[in-house]
Amino acid sequence: MRDNDSSDRDPRNVRHDRGGFFLRPLGRTHFACIRDCFHAIRRKASPKVAKSVYRTHCMGTLSVSLVVIVAVIVVATATNARIAAEEDNPPRPSHDDPAVKRPAEQRKDESVQQRNKEMVLGKATVQSALIDRSRREILAGAQATAAASGKSVRQYSYCVSAKGEVGGAGVQQQFENVVFRTLNDARGWPRAGATFTYSADSGQCDFVVYLAQPSLMTSFSDNCSDKYSCRVGNDVIINEARWNGATERMLQAGMSLDRYRSMVINHEVGHRLGHLDNEHVCPGPQALAPLMQEQSIDLHGCAPNEWPTDSELWID
The missing domain is CATH 3.40.390 (Collagenase (Catalytic Domain))
Incomplete structure (x- = not known):
């Protein structure tokens, strides 16, 4: 049997003798509120009671629901717009990014890699090319020294x-x-x-x-x-x-x-x-x-x- 102590009575949680139904606490869905109002009418509650029930317990729920729905729509729209923009215009890498190299730097790295590869495959390629370019100069220097030796x-x-x-x-x-x-x-x-x-x-x-x-x-x-x-x-x-x-x-x-x-x-x-x-x-x-x-x-x-x-x- 429910305790009828007046200290526990809440205007949002009472049994209305005229309406003959019990209102549940806030937190219900808006559709549940409409259902309660419908039951109040069927049970011949006065229009004043039904209207009070709807205003007191359903309007707040409806307002919160509308705010949440609008917020979800706004966030979803913004997210879709951002994704579409990124797909159409992918972000360009910054030259400050160490992983991104300018053409000149890339060519330099490729040159170093090729030189290292030649050294690994065989020193003859690198060294013979060097000596071929300078052989005449070296010999000319020796001849000049010999001629000046007296x-x-x-x-x-x-x-x-x-x-x-x-x-x-x-x-x-x-x-x-x-x-x-x-x-x-x-x-x-x-x-x-x-x-x-x-x-x-x-x-x-x-x-x-x-x-x-x-x-x-x-x-x-x-x-x-x-x-x-x-x-x-x-x-x-x-x-x-x-x-x-x-x-x-x-x-x-x-x-x-x-x-x-x-x-x-x-x-x-x-x-x-x-x-x-x-x-x-x-x-x-x-x-x-x-x-x-x-x-x-x-x-x-x-x-x-x-x-x-x-x-x-x-x-x-």
């Missing part, structure tokens, strides 16, 4: 070859490039009047520069060692182990691998020009070692040096 100018032709397993065509091309650059460097034998040109015809060579597998060094002569480079007659033999690793003594003394390569080429070709090992020795602590000193074996307190000193500028 000594008799001598022109030598050399070939390049390999013996044993010393690497592919790329390694041999790199080897020839370094030989050419070193022999015609203005700091080297051109100061003694010598210039050098490469020949692919073994019958036209004054001497041959070999890159040789260490275990095959003694095949040129029993006097050669598998630890160091050697010269036998017109054969200048560069030990592949020294070419790729220099010697610990020289590296500790501060000579880089590139400098060591220049030193060993100039030293062994120096023998072909008539020089002997240790014909000059270290003049004093930290002085430049003479080129023909056996620096790979002992520096004798000198600083490593890859170029002929003034006292070595002669050709036999």
